[in-house]
Amino acid sequence: MVTTQDALARTVREHAGRLAAALVSLLGDFSAAEDLVQDAVEAALKHWPVEGVPERPDAWLFTVARRRGLDVLRREATYRAKLAQVQWPVPPEPDDRLRLLFTCCHPALSREAQVALTLRVVCGLTTAQIAAAFLVPEATVAQRITRAKRKIAEAGIPYRVPRDEELPARLNQVLTVVYLMFNEGYLSSSGGQAHRRDLVDDAEWLASLLAGLMPEEPEVAGLLALIRLHRARGAARFSPDGRLVLLKDQDRRLWDHEAIDAAIRLLTRTARRHHAPGPYQLQAAIAACHAEAPNWEETDWPQIVVLYDMLLALAPSAVTRLHRAIAVRHARGPEEAMAEVEKLGEALDRYALYHATRAELLRELGRTEEARAAGRRALELTGNPAQQALLEERLLS
Amino acid sequence: MKYALLFVETEQFEQELAAMSQDERDRAVEKVMRWLDDHAGRITHRAKLQPAHTATTVRLGEGDEPLITDGPFVEGKEVVSGYVEMELNDLDEAIAAARSWPGCPVVEIRPVEW
Known part of the structure; x- marks a missing residue:
């Protein structure tokens, strides 16, 4: 369902980043440009719901930003002069938002700052919206952004797309930021929380922006496919009363099969052009195995185990090993899966899904008391209400 | 923009250095010299410091007399062993220079503010 709020968010997102990119280029000052865009976005969020979205939202935002700039940049005569001269739209240029994105995700900034800055500068979220999405105080987000902008200015973080030799590592930073956004949005989303900004939407939009600007990068396509495959299952993830429904129990008729087919085509096209898939392509391939299966039992589990092995070879991680163990359970039975899971106790003791998986396997192996204890531990560790409800249900059964 | 690259030695690096033969040590020094030569056009100042055991720390402001102690200002396994000041365009150039530094880890x- 597309609400007015969503439509508004989309319009802001489409134009705020472009405006920011143009103003940074024009003024040569990231921080000043960002302030002006933020003011314009705040004004839009106030006026548009009442007066309607203007016919040319970009020109509207620019006019507000320009007026504000002429007003507040009084002391910076050169900025004023530049702003006074410029006409909107600025001469068509290659999409500047890529530079903006690389600056926001510069490795000299902390990960939290990268995420907050990207959401604010490239996606046009307000500080309040970011704070609400991450359930942190607004002052914390504001401070992160202020510090990040100071660092950009004072440490001389450049405003450009990295050179070829730096590009793979730097692109990785950008993809990590988009992936984190997606993950946060995906895990925290639930049926009825309309007031919370859907970060999955922002993540998908960023991934598709990147895919448009860097069509030759296989991992960009991989991440986009991954996000789209997860989104395609969105309608089945919650029951009508807002409870989380596990993949296993989802009504697969509710999935968006057209979107699934399109994402798989994107993935296949990418795989044909590039050998040795990267971590995002592999995760997308795993999601594709689930998306293509007619039901949980007929999922191609042996293939999923192979994909997890490939993923672990590239990016060893205890969490990935846990997911692999779940696939092993279905490919080879609970004993072998349990043996794998027990090896992860030390690394994942504070991780709810580890204990939930253990509880499940213990139950299958008939070790009921241990299963209950593991289930209770999982419940202690999860902060997400939808997950809590699900675990509670399991504990009672 | 001016940047200072502070070179930091770790305990492990020191041990590795001590374990080297004279030949290996000479070669390591040679690599550092070559890096300094390669970047000579951008370097505005440079210094290699004597080892940490030669350091003396003076703490001002706590009472009338400064507190003078033996050793570097942080008790730790990582100590600053030298620095270069470079004139560069942006942080990415500084990071690129640091990446190719063949000395300490x-x-x-x-x-640089001033």
């Missing part, structure tokens, strides 16, 4: 980059 940690480099801290700080923009």
Whole structure:
């Protein structure tokens, strides 16, 4: 369902980043440009719901930003002069938002700052919206952004797309930021929380922006496919009363099969052009195995185990090993899966899904008391209400 | 923009250095010299410091007399062993320079205020 709020968010997102990119280029000052865009976005969020979205939202935002700039940049005569001269739209240029994105995700900034800055500068979220999405105080987000902008200015973080030799590592930073956004949005989303900004939407939009600007990068396509495959299952993830429904129990008729087919085509096209898939392509391939299966039992589990092995070879991680163990359970039975899971106790003791998986396997192996204890531990560790409800249900059964 | 690249030695690096033969040590020094030559056009100042055991720390402001102690200002396994000041366009150039540094394993980059 597309609400007015969503439509508004989309319009802001489409134009705020472009405006920011143009103003940074024009003024040569990231921080000043960002302030002006933020003011314009705040004004839009106030006026548009009442007066309607203007016919040319970009020109509207620019006019507000320009007026504000002429007003507040009084002391910076050169900025004023530049702003006074410029006409909107600025001469068509290659999409500047890529530079903006690389600056926001510069490795000299902390990960939290990268995420907050990207959401604010490239996606046009307000500080309040970011704070609400991450359930942190607004002052914390504001401070992160202020510090990040100071660092950009004072440490001389450049405003450009990295050179070829730096590009793979730097692109990785950008993809990590988009992936984190997606993950946060995906895990925290639930049926009825309309007031919370859907970060999955922002993540998908960023991934598709990147895919448009860097069509030759296989991992960009991989991440986009991954996000789209997860989104395609969105309608089945919650029951009508807002409870989380596990993949296993989802009504697969509710999935968006057209979107699934399109994402798989994107993935296949990418795989044909590039050998040795990267971590995002592999995760997308795993999601594709689930998306293509007619039901949980007929999922191609042996293939999923192979994909997890490939993923672990590239990016060893205890969490990935846990997911692999779940696939092993279905490919080879609970004993072998349990043996794998027990090896992860030390690394994942504070991780709810580890204990939930253990509880499940213990139950299958008939070790009921241990299963209950593991289930209770999982419940202690999860902060997400939808997950809590699900675990509670399991504990009672 | 001016940047200071602070070179930081770790305990492990020191041990590795001590375990080297004279030949290996000479070669390591040679690599550092070559890096300094390669970047000579951008380097505005440079210094290699004597080892940490020669350091003396003076703490002012706590009472009338400064507190003078033996050793570097942080008790730790990582100590600053030298620095270069470079004239560069942006942080990415400083990071690129630091990446190719063949000496000690940690480099801290700080923009120079004055």
